[in-house]
Amino acid sequence: MWTPRPVASNATDFISIEGGARLTGQVRVPGAKNATLPALVAACLSREPTTLTNVPLDLADVRLMITTLGAHGVRIAFDGPSTLTLDGSGWHGGAFSPELSTRFRHVLLLMGLSAFYRVPADLTGVGGCSLGSRKHDLHAQLFSDFGYFVFDNERSFSICGGPKAETVTTSFHYPSFGATLNFLFAAVGRVGQQSILHNAALNPEVIDTITLLQSMGAEIAWDANRTLSVTGPRKLQGVSHQILGDRVFAATLAAAVACTRGEALVTGVGAEYLANEFEVWQAAGLRVQPTATGFGVACPDRLTARDVSTRPYPGFHTDIQPLHTVMMSLAQGTSRVTETILDDRFRYCPELVRMGARIDVVDGGFTCVNGQEGKIAVVEGVERLHASDVQATDIRGGAAVVVAALAAEGRTSIGNVYQLDRGYADLATVLSSLGARIQRVNATYSPASSAEQNTPLNKRGAACLTPLPG
Numbered sequence: 001m002w003t004p005r006p007v008a009s010n011a012t013d014f015i016s017i018e019g020g021a022r023l024t025g026q027v028r029v030p031g032a033k034n035a036t037l038p039a040l041v042a043a044c045l046s047r048e049p050t051t052l053t054n055v056p057l058d059l060a061d062v063r064l065m066i067t068t069l070g071a072h073g074v075r076i077a078f079d080g081p082s083t084l085t086l087d088g089s090g091w092h093g094g095a096f097s098p099e100l101s102t103r104f105r106h107v108l109l110l111m112g113l114s115a116f117y118r119v120p121a122d123l124t125g126v127g128g129c130s131l132g133s134r135k136h137d138l139h140a141q142l143f144s145d146f147g148y149f150v151f152d153n154e155r156s157f158s159i160c161g162g163p164k165a166e167t168v169t170t171s172f173h174y175p176s177f178g179a180t181l182n183f184l185f186a187a188v189g190r191v192g193q194q195s196i197l198h199n200a201a202l203n204p205e206v207i208d209t210i211t212l213l214q215s216m217g218a219e220i221a222w223d224a225n226r227t228l229s230v231t232g233p234r235k236l237q238g239v240s241h242q243i244l245g246d247r248v249f250a251a252t253l254a255a256a257v258a259c260t261r262g263e264a265l266v267t268g269v270g271a272e273y274l275a276n277e278f279e280v281w282q283a284a285g286l287r288v289q290p291t292a293t294g295f296g297v298a299c300p301d302r303l304t305a306r307d308v309s310t311r312p313y314p315g316f317h318t319d320i321q322p323l324h325t326v327m328m329s330l331a332q333g334t335s336r337v338t339e340t341i342l343d344d345r346f347r348y349c350p351e352l353v354r355m356g357a358r359i360d361v362v363d364g365g366f367t368c369v370n371g372q373e374g375k376i377a378v379v380e381g382v383e384r385l386h387a388s389d390v391q392a393t394d395i396r397g398g399a400a401v402v403v404a405a406l407a408a409e410g411r412t413s414i415g416n417v418y419q420l421d422r423g424y425a426d427l428a429t430v431l432s433s434l435g436a437r438i439q440r441v442n443a444t445y446s447p448a449s450s451a452e453q454n455t456p457l458n459k460r461g462a463a464c465l466t467p468l469p470g
């Protein structure tokens with residue numbers, strides 16, 4: 001049996017980038033984190049082993065999910081660097097350790113898995129990126145609509161009991177990705193019963209999970225009005241499923257190419273999954289050419305400013321918003337980036353400002369999906385960014401800072417690399433294969449050395465670090 005290597009996430013690690021190298025070459029994106037987390041849970045719905053391929057096993061969130069599944073009765077065999085087989089028949093639910101659950105958002109999907117197996121589950125603390133208020137009221141609502149007993153207060157979220165034996169119809173005020181997945185997991189467990197969800201999320205990663213469930217035997221249909229209908233099968237069989245390529249990773253590479261005026265061929269994910277983002281970026285001057293296995297991207301000239309507003313799929317993806325902001329930071333003109341889904345998703349902007357970006361985050365005068373005051377980043381493009389000592393505030397905010405550093409003059413240090421490890425496998429290796437001068441530095445703590453106390457990162461109190469190599 002193959003054994004996965006440990007995910008290297010030392011709290012004091014940082015990424016060092018000497019900016020200015022034009023990115024060129026060819027790269028394949030791995031399977032998507034946000035398709036893998038649901039697929040790991042969906043695979044456990046069969047009492048027969050199910051094999052997943054194209055799994056980004058080196059992601060911290062994927063490991064957290066695997067560890068949590070294993071701790072609650074799932075048997076997992078690693079078959080290779082991106083393949084594993086799960087046998088979920090031993091899933092027993094119970095109380096999830098806050099030590100694990102507070103570190104990733106999609107621990108919420110284990111409530112759906114428990115609903116499927118009709119075992120009680122108790123969740124104290126949910127993690128994920130800090131992007132403002134991230135509610136789970138729709139999750140609580142759907143389990144209640146299905147007939148489970150739900151206890152949901154500030155301290156814990158628990159379900160127990162079983163579902164009703166009749167058609168269930170439920171409706172979301174917003175097409176929540178995570179809540180749609182939990183709906184699917186609970187619905188496929190109701191043998192012969194129909195479940196209907198109005199205003200479902202139908203993004204590529206949900207469709208990938210639906211494809212997996214359909215191949216296992218579930219009857220699932222949807223329409224253009226976002227109405228999802230599920231009939232639970234008598235049995236879900238074990239299958240093999242390849243995880244969808246990561247569209248956000250692909251967009252990150254496109255942004256890196258754009259900001260370094262490079263040229264690259266990206267494979268492993270269809271350009272159609274980025275249709276909206278590419279339409280905006282092509283209007284800004286980016287050249288994108290879909291291919292049979294991905295897309296070519298090139299940026300010969302400076303981009304021009306373009307406004308965007310985040311929306312549920314197929315609208316402009318909130319996870320790609322920080323990458324748009326960094327592209328606009330170097331574009332000609334002023335653009336407005338409106339975040340309508342997660343009010344605090346501009347936490348990375350001060351990091352870009354440290355690198356010379358001109359960004360003002362202002363109140364937008366609208367209410368965000370999460371009920372908070374929505375914000376707009378007003379980005380005045382500059383010709384150049386400069387190196388600084390910055391932090392990855394969250395997965396995609398961290399990616400935006402990496403892209404900025406690739407384009408900036410001088411050497412940038414990026415701390416809090418753990419955030420990047422949650423969503424990007426081997427980012428430094430992937431970027432260096434395109435010619436980036438990037439290095440992950442494994443820092444060691446040494447309080448005795450006063451020289452180390454003066455390294456750039458220490459000015460912001462991030463860590464005591466050994467001097468940068470090179």
Ligand SMILES: CC(=O)N[C@H]1[C@@H](OP(=O)(O)OP(=O)(O)OC[C@H]2O[C@@H](n3ccc(=O)[nH]c3=O)[C@H](O)[C@@H]2O)O[C@H](CO)[C@@H](O)[C@@H]1O
Nearest residue numbers: 034106133134135136137138139176177178341342369370
């Ligand atoms: C692991 C994963 O796949 N995460 C993605 C998923 O997160 P996640 O599944 O958490 O996102 P949701 O689609 O559920 O949440 C989006 C919005 O809906 C609100 N909401 C959500 C649930 C709920 O019960 N009540 C409620 O009001 C949230 O506060 C937020 O404003 O979609 C987000 C929005 O596309 C992405 O940024 C994340 O990358």
Ligand SMILES: C=C(OP(=O)(O)O)C(=O)O
Nearest residue numbers: 105128129319395396423
């Ligand atoms: C916000 C994200 O992830 P999570 O929901 O796991 O925090 C993300 O993938 O950008």
